[in-house]
Each structure stands twice: as structure tokens, then as C-alpha cells.
Amino acid sequence: MAGNKLTRAWYALHTKSRFENVVNDGLANKTLDVFLPKITVKSRRRDRHKMIRVPLFPGYLFVRTDLNPHEHIEILKTTGAVQLIGSTRGPVPIADATIDSLKIIVSTAGEVITGTRFKKGDRVMVVNGPFSGVTGIFSSYRGDGRVIVNIEALGQFAAVNVDAADVEKLPEILS
Incomplete structure (x- = not known):
């Protein structure tokens, strides 16, 4: 946000574990711009092998907002929402180009390999x-x-x- 003018930007929203779809639907019902990138992976169940859609970033989705107080509270009141990701100064916006790139990546049929989840000693x-x-x-x-x-x-x-x-x-x- 620059000065008093509120500008719309994308922000990463942390969710409760496995609540990404619930939060996505809740925010969409509140007519907010929301993006939950999903990829197709092979199911890990023993009794069947099928392809399922799972979040690219488990526990996170993206919401577009200008952070006006009313909208900010509505986002955080959504069932399963935890917090907007940021620093001590507040939520940090994500570049539109980054979101556009993610939309392209998840729209392709190719395999998407995500980065390292763990580091030695975790x-x-x-x-x-x-x-x-x-x-x-x-x-x-x-x-x-x-x-x-x-x-x-x-x-x-x-x-x-x-x-x-x-x-x-x-x-x-x-x-």
C-alpha cells in the first residue's frame, strides 16, 4: 500500500492443514478473487491407483485484495483461514507476474515437480x-x-x- 491509497494485489494466505478447498470456496462465496493452484498426482492409496488434484502449495492459496479493513477481516474470518503471509510490517504482496506464471504452470498437462520440502535436521x-x-x-x-x-x-x-x-x-x- 502506498500512502492512503489502497491498491489491489495478490497475497499468500496460510490455511489450516488440508483446509485449502474449504477456504477457497469460502472466499469465492464472498466474491473475492482467489487462486488455489492445483496439480494432478497419482493417488497414494493402496487399494486403487488414480490421478487426483492436490494443492501445489499445501496449506496456502492466493487472494487478491486491497487490504481495506473490512475485506481483510472477512478474509481472516473465513473458516480454515489462518493469516496472510508477510513480515512485521504486515502482509507482503506477490507480483501479478508470479501469479500469472503459476496459472500457466498448473494449466499445462506436464508433470510439475515442486521444490525441497525438508532440509537436513528438520x-x-x-x-x-x-x-x-x-x-x-x-x-x-x-x-x-x-x-x-x-x-x-x-x-x-x-x-x-x-x-x-x-x-x-x-x-x-x-x-
Whole structure:
């Protein structure tokens, strides 16, 4: 925002886990410009193999607003909305060109590979598969969508090789 003039811009909106569609529909019902980029991936279910549409950035979507107080509150009152992403000065706008690029990327039929989700030393939890519920420390990527997670027990480490889609980063614990 420049001075007192409110200008419309895109902002990233953090949502509750797996609430991206709920927030998207809620904001659309409030006649706000909203963009939830989705990609097609193979379902990870054991009983069937089908292609499903999932958010490109889990836990985030984009909303276009001028941040007038009434609209800002309406965005945050939407079920599942957490906060607009920004700094201590407030929400940070995202360039229109970036949103346009994302729209082009998700409209193509080609495979979209997203960036690194974990860095060495991140605390993670396995959320699906035979190791579901196990917490550990992310070690490395193995390729083919596999990761290595170190688990400490009795003062020793054991490493497990799991699917990257079955692992979620745990929030950092503030000391």
C-alpha cells in the first residue's frame, strides 16, 4: 500500500492443514478473487491407483485484495483461514507476474515437480504407511520420491526409507 491509497494485489494466505478447498470456496462465496493452484498426482492409496488434484502449495492459496479493513477481516474470518503471509510490517504482496506464471504452470498437462520440502535436521513425522506416527530427523532425499528419516531410540539412531509424500515437517519448538 502506498500512502492512503489502497491498491489491489495478490497475497499468500496460510490455511489450516488440508483446509485449502474449504477456504477457497469460502472466499469465492464472498466474491473475492482467489487462486488455489492445483496439480494432478497419482493417488497414494493402496487399494486403487488414480490421478487426483492436490494443492501445489499445501496449506496456502492466493487472494487478491486491497487490504481495506473490512475485506481483510472477512478474509481472516473465513473458516480454515489462518493469516496472510508477510513480515512485521504486515502482509507482503506477490507480483501479478508470479501469479500469472503459476496459472500457466498448473494449466499445462506436464508433470510439475515442486521444490525441497525438508532440509537436513528438520523434525518430521511419518503420517502414512507402516511407520505412521514415527517422529524423527530428516536426513536426506534418495530419489524417486523417497526420503531417509533418522529415528532415535535408546541413544542410538535407526534410519528408515519412506515415501516423501508420507512425511510432514513438525513445527519448530520455541526454546
